[in-house]
Amino acid sequence: MNDKERRFDLExxxxxxxxxxxxxxxxFLDGQLSADRSIGAATWRNDKSEFFAVRWRFxxxxxxxxxxxxxxxxxxxxxxxxxxxxxxxxxxxxGQVVDDIDKVLRSETIVFHRFIDWLAVFAQIGVLHxxxxxxxxxxxxxxxDRGNSRQLGYNDLQQG
Amino acid sequence: xxxxxxxxxxxxxxxxxxxxxxxxxxxxVDNDAAITFPGLARRYSMLEYMRGVVARxxxxxxxxSEVGSSxxxxxxxxxxxxxxxxxxxxxxxxxxYRIRADGTLDTKPHPNKPTGMWxxxxxxxxxxxxxxxxxxxxxxxxIDHDAPIPTAAPPRSWPLYFxxxxxxxxFEGWVTWQCHSINRRAAGQVTVIFATPGHNHPxxxxxxxxxxxxxxxxxxxxxxxxxxxxxVEPVSAPAADIIGEPHQGVWVITHRDHKRLNVFxxxxxxxxxxxxxxxxxxxxxxxxxxxxxxxxxxxxxxxxEVKPRYVAP
Numbered sequence: 440m441n442d443k444e445r446r447f448d449l450e451x452x453x454x455x456x457x458x459x460x461x462x463x464x465x466x467f468l469d470g471q472l473s474a475d476r477s478i479g480a481a482t483w484r485n486d487k488s489e490f491f492a493v494r495w496r497f498x499x500x501x502x503x504x505x506x507x508x509x510x511x512x513x514x515x516x517x518x519x520x521x522x523x524x525x526x527x528x529x530x531x532x533x534g535q536v537v538d539d540i541d542k543v544l545r546s547e548t549i550v551f552h553r554f555i556d557w558l559a560v561f562a563q564i565g566v567l568h569x570x571x572x573x574x575x576x577x578x579x580x581x582x583x584d585r586g587n588s589r590q591l592g593y594n595d596l597q598q599g
Numbered sequence: 600x601x602x603x604x605x606x607x608x609x610x611x612x613x614x615x616x617x618x619x620x621x622x623x624x625x626x627x628v629d630n631d632a633a634i635t636f637p638g639l640a641r642r643y644s645m646l647e648y649m650r651g652v653v654a655r656x657x658x659x660x661x662x663x664s665e666v667g668s669s670x671x672x673x674x675x676x677x678x679x680x681x682x683x684x685x686x687x688x689x690x691x692x693x694x695x696y697r698i699r700a701d702g703t704l705d706t707k708p709h710p711n712k713p714t715g716m717w718x719x720x721x722x723x724x725x726x727x728x729x730x731x732x733x734x735x736x737x738x739x740x741x742i743d744h745d746a747p748i749p750t751a752a753p754p755r756s757w758p759l760y761f762x763x764x765x766x767x768x769x770f771e772g773w774v775t776w777q778c779h780s781i782n783r784r785a786a787g788q789v790t791v792i793f794a795t796p797g798h799n800h801p802x803x804x805x806x807x808x809x810x811x812x813x814x815x816x817x818x819x820x821x822x823x824x825x826x827x828x829x830x831v832e833p834v835s836a837p838a839a840d841i842i843g844e845p846h847q848g849v850w851v852i853t854h855r856d857h858k859r860l861n862v863f864x865x866x867x868x869x870x871x872x873x874x875x876x877x878x879x880x881x882x883x884x885x886x887x888x889x890x891x892x893x894x895x896x897x898x899x900x901x902x903x904e905v906k907p908r909y910v911a912p
Contacts, residue, residue, distance in 0.1 A: 455871070462872045505876055529868065544871040552868040557877055566879065 444536050447549075449479055451537050452491035452528040455544055459526070459551055460497055468520055470499015489533045497522045501564055513566065520563045524555035608900035609849055611907055612685060613761040615676045618909040620645070620736070620759045625845060627756045627785040634752040637909075641674050643748050646736045648672045650745070652729040662708045662723070669729045670694075670704075678910040692716040692798075694725045714770075717796040722770050731772030731791060735759055738776050739789045755784050760847070763793035766802050770795055804857040804882075806893040807831055815896075828904045829896040844906050852892045854884035 445451065453474055460472050472495055479492035498521045505513040532548040543549060561567040623636030649672070655664045670690055690696045690704060695714035697705040706725075708714065714721045737744055741754030757776065773792040780786035808817035808825040815826035833850060840846040865877045895901035 459871055459874075463875055527868075547870075549871060550868045551871065551874070552866060553874060554866050557865060560876070561879070 444538065447489075447530045447533075447535050447537050447543065449482070449491050451540065452479070452530075453493055454540060455528055455549065456493040456495060456526045456551075458540070458544065460495060460524075464497045464499070464522055467501060467503040467505045467515075468497065468499035468522070469502045470497055470520075472497045484533070488529045488531045491528045491530070492525060493528065494525045495523070505564075513564065516564055518563055518565065520560060522555060522560050524553055526554070527552035608763045608765065609761075609902050610897060610900060611903060613763070614903055614907050615678065615909065616761055617759060618907060619674065619676045620739075622909050624756060624758055624785060628758075628783075631783045631785075633784075634756075636756070639753070639756060641909075642736045642740060644674050645672055645732060646740075647748060648674075649729045649732045649736075653726060653733065657723070657726065661706075663706045663725055665704050665706050668704055668706070669725055669732070673912065675912055676909050677912045678907070693728075695721075696725075716798040717770065718798055720768075720770065720796040724770050727770055727772055728793070731774060731793070734772075735774045735789050735791045738774060752784075755787065757785060757787035757789050759789045759791065761791045761793070762849075763795055765795045766797040767794035768796065805855060806851050806853055806891065806895070807855065822899050824896040824899045827896045827898065828894060828901050829899075830894040832892050833894040840905050842905055846906055847902055848894065849901050850892050850894050852890065854886070855889045855891045856885040857882050858885050859883075 453476070456474065457472055464470075464472075475494040475496070478494055483490040483492075498519075501516045501518050501520050503515055529550040529552060530548060531550065535543065535548060537543050558567075618638075620638045620642050622638040622641075624638055626633045626636050649669060652667060652669045655667050657663055668690075670686060687698060690698055692715045694706075695708065695712075695717075699705055708721065708723075712721075713719055714724060717724075734744070736759070737746075739755075739757045739759050740749070741757075742749065757778075771794040773794065774789065775792070776787065776789045778787040803817060803820040803823045806823075808815075808823045808829075809819065810816065810825055811818055815824050817823035817825075836848055836850075837846060860881050860883050897903040
C-alpha cells in the first residue's frame with residue numbers, strides 16, 4: 440500500500456450511499472441526493488465489521504414508473520417527492536483498500552442497512568391517502584408538540 | 600345517529616329519512632293517476648330549503664354561514680333515536696361544527712384539523728350533503744336542476760333510497776337512478792350512496808361477529824353486532840316487513856375473514872443496489888374458498904326488522 444491508496448472510510452461511505460441511493464431512486468425520480476454530513480464521523484465497530492452512518496435526502500420528481508408498491512406498476516405521477524433516510528454502511532473488511540469503488544461495493548464485504556421514510560413517499564406519490572384533499576388555502580404543516588429538539592423536515596421546508 | 604357503519608350502511612337514521620321522503624308513495628305506485636302523497640310535500644319543502652342552503656355565501660376561510668344551516672330544515676323527522684343527539688352528531692361529527700352554549704353553530708373550519716370525525720379529511724360535508732339532497736330530489740321528481748318546483752304534479756315520483764359506506768378517501772354523494780318503465784309515474788328508483796372517510800375505529804376484517812361472551816357485540820369491533828335482524832346465509836328476501844309494510848334489505852357477500860400480507864421489515868440489510876420501494880401490504884382472505892352471505896343487524900348497518908316511520912318534529 441502506498442500513500443495514494445485509499446482505505447474505506449466515511450467519505451467512501453458517503454460515495455457508496457450516493458451511488459446506492461441514486462442508482463435505485465434515480466430509476467424513477469429525477470432529482471438529486473444531498474447528504475447530511477453532520478453525523479457519522481465516528482466509526483462503530485463490532486468484532487468483525489465497522490459501520491458508517493449517512494443521513495440523506497433525495498429530492499426529485501416522479502417521472503418514471505415504479506415497479507413496486509404492491510403488484511402493479513405505478514406510472515409517473517409527476518409529483519414532487521422527497522425521500523429521506525439513513526443508511527448504515529457495514530464494511531466487513533475493515534481497512535480494505537478502495538481502488539475501484541464499484542468493485543468493492545459489489546464484493547461481499549459491504550452491506551447496506553437502509554432506514555427510509557417510505558410512509559412519506561407513499562403519501563407524496565398518492566399511493567396512500569394520507570393527505571387532506573381540500574379547497575381551503577391556508578393549511579400549513581404544524582408539527583406536533585414533541586419538544587424543542589425536532590429539526591425541520593421536508594414538510595416544513597416545502598410549506599414554510 | 601347510531602354507531603359507525605361496518606358494511607354498506609343503512610341504519611335507523613337513513614330509514615327514517617327514506618320514510619320522510621317516501622311516505623305514502625305506494626299510492627302512486629299502485630295507481631298511476633294518483634299524484635300526491637305525504638312524502639311529496641316534504642320533498643318540495645326540503646328541495647326549496649336546501650336550494651337556499653347552497654345559495655348562501657361560503658367563505659374560503661370562515662366556511663359556511665352560521666345561520667340557515669341544512670340542519671335547520673323544519674321538516675327533519677324526530678323520534679327517540681333521532682333527536683338532539685342526532686343533531687349534535689351531524690353538526691359536530693359529520694360537518695365538523697361546534698355547538699355553542701346558546702345553541703348556535705360555530706361553522707368556521709379549523710385549518711389544521713380533520714373535519715369532524717373523518718380521519719385525515721377536510722371538506723365541506725354540509726354543502727356536499729345539501730347538494731346531494733337537491734340533486735336526488737330533483738331526479739326523483741323528474742325536474743331539471745334548479746328548475747321551478749312544480750305547482751301541480753311532478754313529472755314523476757320515484758322512491759328515494761339512501762345508504763352510506765365508510766372508509767372511502769373522500770366524502771362524496773353518489774346519486775344514481777333507474778327507470779323501470781316510462782309508462783308509470785313511480786316505476787323507477789333513486790339510490791343515493793354517501794361515501795365517507797373512516798373515523799378512528801377499525802373496520803372489522805370479518806362480517807360475522809366474533810362474540811365469545813354472547814353480548815351480541817363483536818369482541819373487537821362493537822359496531823358489528825349479531826342481534827336483531829342479523830342472519831348468516833339468509834334465504835328469503837321478503838317484500839314486506841313482519842307487520843306487512845313494504846320493505847327492503849341489505850345482504851353483504853364477502854369472505855368470512857381477512858388477513859394482511861406483505862407487512863415486512865424494510866430495513867433488512869442487503870447488498871449494493873439490491874433494494875427498492877417496498878411492496879404495500881395487501882388484504883387477503885383467510886380461506887380463499889370461504890365466501891359467506893350475511894344480513895347485518897340494523898345497528899351495524901342493516902335494515903330494521905320493522906320499517907321505522909316518519910315522526911313529525
